[in-house]
Amino acid sequence: MPALAKRIALVQLAPSVQMTIKARELRAAGKPVITLTTGEPNFDSPPHAIAAAHQAALQGDTKYPPQDGTRVLKEAIQRKFKRDSGLDYALDEITVGNGGKQCLFNAIMATVDPGDEVIIPVPSWIAYAQMVQLCEGVPVLVNCPQNNGFKPRAEDIEAAITPRTKWLILNNPNNPTGACCSPAEIAGIAAVMRRHPHVWVLSDDMYEHLVFDGFQPATFAQVAPDLKERTLTVSGVSKTYAMTGWRVGFAGGPKPLIRAMTVMQGQATAGISTVGQAAAAAALNGPQDGVNVQIEAYQRRRDLAVEMLNAAKGISCHKPEGAFYVFPNVAGCLGKTTAGGRTLNTDEDVCLALLEENFVATVHGAAYHMSPFLRISTATADDELLEGLRRIQTFCEGLR
Amino acid sequence: MSLTAERLDRIQPSLTIAISTVARGMIAEGKNVISLSQGEPDFDTPRNIKDAAIRALENGETKYTDVSGTQVLRRAVATKFARDSGIEYKPEEIIISTGAKQVLFNAMLATLNAGDEVIIPSPCWVSYPDIVTLADGKPVLVPCGQNNGFKLRAEDLEAAITPKTRWFMLNNPCNPTGAAYSAEELKPICEVLMRHPHVWVLTDDIYDKLTYDGFKPGTIVAVEPRLKDRTLTVHGVSKSYAMTGWRIGFAGGPVALIKAMDKLQSQSTSNPNSIAQAAAVEALLGQQDTVEAMRKVFEQRRDLVVEMLNQAPGINCSKPEGAFYVYPSIHGCIGKTSAGGKLIKDDEAFALTLLAEEGVATVHGAAFCYPGYIRISYANATDELHEACVRIQRFCQGLH
Numbered sequence: 108m109p110a111l112a113k114r115i116a117l118v119q120l121a122p123s124v125q126m127t128i129k130a131r132e133l134r135a136a137g138k139p140v141i142t143l144t145t146g147e148p149n150f151d152s153p154p155h156a157i158a159a160a161h162q163a164a165l166q167g168d169t170k171y172p173p174q175d176g177t178r179v180l181k182e183a184i185q186r187k188f189k190r191d192s193g194l195d196y197a198l199d200e201i202t203v204g205n206g207g208k209q210c211l212f213n214a215i216m217a218t219v220d221p222g223d224e225v226i227i228p229v230p231s232w233i234a235y236a237q238m239v240q241l242c243e244g245v246p247v248l249v250n251c252p253q254n255n256g257f258k259p260r261a262e263d264i265e266a267a268i269t270p271r272t273k274w275l276i277l278n279n280p281n282n283p284t285g286a287c288c289s290p291a292e293i294a295g296i297a298a299v300m301r302r303h304p305h306v307w308v309l310s311d312d313m314y315e316h317l318v319f320d321g322f323q324p325a326t327f328a329q330v331a332p333d334l335k336e337r338t339l340t341v342s343g344v345s346k347t348y349a350m351t352g353w354r355v356g357f358a359g360g361p362k363p364l365i366r367a368m369t370v371m372q373g374q375a376t377a378g379i380s381t382v383g384q385a386a387a388a389a390a391l392n393g394p395q396d397g398v399n400v401q402i403e404a405y406q407r408r409r410d411l412a413v414e415m416l417n418a419a420k421g422i423s424c425h426k427p428e429g430a431f432y433v434f435p436n437v438a439g440c441l442g443k444t445t446a447g448g449r450t451l452n453t454d455e456d457v458c459l460a461l462l463e464e465n466f467v468a469t470v471h472g473a474a475y476h477m478s479p480f481l482r483i484s485t486a487t488a489d490d491e492l493l494e495g496l497r498r499i500q501t502f503c504e505g506l507r
Numbered sequence: 508m509s510l511t512a513e514r515l516d517r518i519q520p521s522l523t524i525a526i527s528t529v530a531r532g533m534i535a536e537g538k539n540v541i542s543l544s545q546g547e548p549d550f551d552t553p554r555n556i557k558d559a560a561i562r563a564l565e566n567g568e569t570k571y572t573d574v575s576g577t578q579v580l581r582r583a584v585a586t587k588f589a590r591d592s593g594i595e596y597k598p599e600e601i602i603i604s605t606g607a608k609q610v611l612f613n614a615m616l617a618t619l620n621a622g623d624e625v626i627i628p629s630p631c632w633v634s635y636p637d638i639v640t641l642a643d644g645k646p647v648l649v650p651c652g653q654n655n656g657f658k659l660r661a662e663d664l665e666a667a668i669t670p671k672t673r674w675f676m677l678n679n680p681c682n683p684t685g686a687a688y689s690a691e692e693l694k695p696i697c698e699v700l701m702r703h704p705h706v707w708v709l710t711d712d713i714y715d716k717l718t719y720d721g722f723k724p725g726t727i728v729a730v731e732p733r734l735k736d737r738t739l740t741v742h743g744v745s746k747s748y749a750m751t752g753w754r755i756g757f758a759g760g761p762v763a764l765i766k767a768m769d770k771l772q773s774q775s776t777s778n779p780n781s782i783a784q785a786a787a788v789e790a791l792l793g794q795q796d797t798v799e800a801m802r803k804v805f806e807q808r809r810d811l812v813v814e815m816l817n818q819a820p821g822i823n824c825s826k827p828e829g830a831f832y833v834y835p836s837i838h839g840c841i842g843k844t845s846a847g848g849k850l851i852k853d854d855e856a857f858a859l860t861l862l863a864e865e866g867v868a869t870v871h872g873a874a875f876c877y878p879g880y881i882r883i884s885y886a887n888a889t890d891e892l893h894e895a896c897v898r899i900q901r902f903c904q905g906l907h
Contacts, residue, residue: 108761108763109618109705109706110618110673111617111618111767112617112618112620112642112767113620115617115618115767115771118770118771119770120769120770120773124574145571147570151567151569152567157564157565157569160560160564160782161561164552164557164560164561164786165561167551168752169551169552169749169750169751169752169753170547170751170752171546171547171752204776205605205776205777205779208774208777212774212775216512216514216515217515218510218511218512218515219512220512234774237774238774241771241774242512242514351570352568352571352572352778352780353780353781353782354605354777354778354779354780363510363511367515371515374608374612374634374637374638374641375608375609375776376604376608376609376612376776377606377754378752378754379605379754379780380605380753380754380779380780380782381753381754382752382753382782382783383780
């Protein structure tokens with residue numbers, strides 16, 4: 108067979124996908140597996156979004172859409188940015204991708220040259236570093252330890268900046284920790300960014316609506332309007348509206364960047380599915396009360412998960428501000444032996460033993476650049492989550 | 508530091524911008540413009556396909572699918588390849604993407620290192636060289652003259668292959684010329700490829716249902732099964748089923764290549780829209796009568812357009828085997844002056860002046876890496892096509 112490109116060796120299938128596949132195989136083999144790996148809501152898409160897609164199909168909205176999104180969707184996004192964050196973006200400062208992921212990919216591919224550095228606070232979603240590596244850029248990982256609530260410290264970010272730094276990526280609330288910076292904490296980071304005018308800021312706000320206990324999140328361009336000209340604000344309908352399969356994400360940013368991202372998109376996929384765009388516009392424009400029901404459920408499940416995990420021997424779980432993940436520390440489990448006789452040396456060992464012995468699928472922290480932790484998704488039905496957490500407790504009880 | 512990455516700067520700005528800007532301006536002024544520039548069928552998506560999408564909506568098929576597409580759609584694609592082309596692919600040898608364009612993008616990013624060469628017969632769809640360039644590769648264009656029906660000669664392919672050649676890309680039938688290769692015509696090309704085992708082969712068969720006069724297009728793997736382990740067979744539902752806006756393309760190929768493409772897609776967009784995937788299953792497995800009905804209409808239009816264009820002084824139009832384009836030579840018009848007093852110095856001037864003076868939008872050949880021609884899409888209502896051809900005749904008669 109002729110050869111593959113060098114860059115492909117740098118890319119791996121997301122570990123969360125690998126774990127989900129393992130879980131599926133075990134289930135197919137008849138095992139009672141509980142899956143706490145997925146990053147997708149267990150709710151249905153809003154009925155008005157489904158109705159809009161239905162109508163779009165019947166009305167013949169089935170032709171090539173513009174590469175940067177349909178006008179109807181871009182207007183809905185424009186209103187959303189204004190309504191939720193007080194941000195004003197012109198229509199040519201907005202673009203639409205096949206998921207928030209494609210918006211990020213477009214931005215990185217369109218701007219990162221070999222050797223350019225991208226600062227990524229970790230733990231982080233694996234795709235950031237992978238996209239940078241695909242472009243032969245250098246991911247510069249900045250640790251955000253549990254004792255700081257997994258949040259980036261302004262001084263740590265400043266220390267990581269070099270003349271080659273192209274981007275700082277912020278993910279608020281964060282996947283995998285659920286941590287969410289307050290406006291004051293973001294202001295601290297903005298103060299650093301003002302001193303480094305060559306660095307762009309990518310604010311990935313995919314989980315922005317999923318925050319608890321009355322927490323008021325803010326996005327970077329809202330906190331630092333003077334830096335809006337070098338900030339890309341990314342969000343989407345997947346997490347807020349339980350619309351993962353539709354694959355609609357979007358971004359607002361300065362026109363030259365949006366134009367460059369659209370050129371990239373034009374080469375990679377062209378415009379995205381028209382029925383998905385119609386549904387996304389309806390979700391953004393329609394009633395928002397369904398979102399609150401989901402937030403209540405996620406908060407209830409977070410509380411349950413944090414409490415039960417902290418009751419498990421060897422686990423310490425921080426209580427996050429948002430998203431639908433918790434990120435328990437399993438340092439207390441390492442060096443021990445499971446009931447099934449496995450020795451646990453890494454968080455990956457914990458993760459695999461938990462799956463194979465107690466049939467609970469999670470993702471290990473190393474997959475998010477920080478060990479020894481597990482990522483547990485609370486986007487799981489209450490009873491299943493409860494059973495999963497019980498099994499984790501049993502698993503920990505059995506450690507010697 | 509410049510905002511955009513060098514890879515993006517390498518992409519030529521779109522050559523069709525001038526024409527589409529003028530066309531938009533004329534339409535805004537209320538002028539009657541007939542567009543023969545679009546690359547999509549004028550038909551709406553068939554009802555059975557829309558109904559399948561609606562069923563998927565009602566069934567809540569709104570979650571993430573496998574990155575490479577649902578099992579159901581991959582099996583449908585396997586059935587399609589076996590039924591239509593006699594090629595056996597297993598589901599794991601198939602990937603579903605957001606348009607066939609993403610298939611090409613994934614394939615090039617997965618295989619090209621800096622300086623690798625990709626042989627592209629020209630005239631060609633401009634995205635081929637652009638995507639190659641974006642992936643750090645070097646497009647090597649091999650001209651295919653009108654006197655050979657715009658088809659590649661085996662000896663020209665042989666002469667273009669070097670140790671740096673990584674891919675040979677064939678579009679059969681071809682956008683923009685409509686030229687198509689029979690199995691017999693592909694044999695000498697396959698013989699050349701058999702002598703060069705370091706070369707990957709990409710055959711983009713997206714127009715293969717649209718051929719006329721009983722012409723049966725061949726495809727590489729069916730002609731030479733020994734090339735199967737280094738051939739990517741690309742297809743999609745856009746052109747055959749009038750589904751451009753749904754954005755579903757796919758490919759069959761060796762597992763190692765498909766896996767690499769899957770990894771890339773997992774980091775750039777994840778799965779294509781889930782509802783569109785369900786629609787594509789019905790397109791491939793449901794009744795095929797509407798395809799044949801559309802094909803018949805296209806055939807009548809092709810005959811009409813070729814006949815009327817050849818009556819226009821200075822135009823020489825070959826009758827192609829397939830797709831919904833013709834690619835007439837306008838060499839006989841170059842150097843003349845239009846009725847409105849404009850010098851037709853090249854194909855772009857021809858297209859711009861035809862648009863300004865007669866309100867007919869076409870695309871000039873330079874946009875397909877092959878100047879001296881224009882591309883006319885006959886995916887337009889028959890009466891509009893007739894009127895457009897009358898205008899082209901009048902325009903050419905007015906040249907002096």
